[in-house]
Amino acid sequence: MINPSAHGWIDKFFVEQKSSTPMTFEDSVDFYSKTRATGFIFGHNLYFNVTNPIEFGGWTVVEKSKIGLLDTLYKMYCFKIRDSNPSNFIEKALEFYKQITPEGFNPLKKMLAGSSNSSKLEKIIQERVQTNEDMFSKNFSHVLTNALLFTDVLAFKKFIGKETISTKYISKLEEIITSVVSLSLKVKTNKTTHDELLQKLFDSSVRYNKTSISDNSTIETLDFSFLKNDLEKYYVIDLAGISLWSDAKVENEERYFLYTLGKKLNISDEFTLKSIDFINYFIINHKAEIPYFKNANPVKHFYDNTTDAVTVLVTRNKKRLIKEILESKELVQLLAKSTIRDLDSVEKKKVKNQLLDICKTIPSLTIFLLPGGSLLLPILIKFIPKILPSSFNENFGD
Structure with a gap:
């Protein structure tokens, strides 16, 4: 076997x-x-x-x-x-x-x-x-x-x-997925404080990528021109649907969101309906087998465990991480700014790229380079200033 x-x-x-x-x-x-x-x-x-x-x-x-x-x-x-x-x-x-x-x-x-x-x-x-x-x-x-x-x-x-592919393809696809899931959480009817935590995590992740979701963004305003084949579109529909799932119900506003998304993707209403029905069937019949849905407050559990996991990773690699960060004066200054104000899109992109370069050099932190790693990066960025020495803030004034 x-x-x-x-x-x-x-x-x-x-x-x-x-x-x-x-x-x-x-x-x-x-x-x-x-x-x-x-x-x-x-x-x-x-x-x-x-x-x-x-x-x-x-x-x-x-x-x-x-x-x-x-x-x-x-x-x-x-x-x-x-x-x-x-x-x-x-x-x-x-x-x-x-x-x-x-x-x-x-x-x-x-x-x-x-x-x-x-x-x-x-x-x-x-x-x-x-x-x-x-x-x-x-x-x-x-x-x-x-x-x-x-x-x-x-x-x-x-x-x-x-016969050729670029990491940009996967990165862009993840950006679209996180954007759609973020918007789907915003329209979720029976939203709890735990859903809001997950939404915050997705929002943060999206802002550290090229595509940014503003408060005025809607599913109608998102650009899906990057998605060229049906498999990509089906996948986006299903991930939006599972993020909207709540107590085996899809309320009218949520259903409208999914059908609007389907139309934007040029997907038939028939497929969207089948997606809704399949997700209901999948979760209702297998909820007890999926660790995420076993927890009484799965989104809070998700958020807490994510934060705890990043904390453990950073703590275990603290010395190496500090050494690498302090070698980049620009990164230190940007991280210092992030503790007192929101960084603009250009600054966030610089922080993201420089931290990912550092993660490549530390084996335990390569988790941030795997599929879905972009969702963890905002937590890493938020936590780093806490581990830097007291001289850290002095760099901001240089």
């Missing part, structure tokens, strides 16, 4: 599925619908779309997500290339991840030159799925961060078609 935590699990996966015919799809809608049904889209795999069933009793969420990511990437490869050869797929996947991995954070460089391609892909998938599990509560990471793993699949689809 396959063990996703043991070396050689990718080869074992393909051996176990060797005698089966890879699943075929009629079109992109069929691909997306069957992928969504597994729960992978929402970061919680219920099963795997494989001919030879995989038993995963006792597996961790990380282990299920690793198989889910591998299987979905492989199905995308088969769907686009019409080639089911595992070796060819693995080689293509390695080239893809080599192109989208930020410079200075490349798992391939950490491996022995003699490592097999499947071993290298195992390491990369571990890096993409693993969210520093010792420090991040499972109740937090695997609903939001792993829900963003589908951006890897979308980027892989684009890469297969063009």
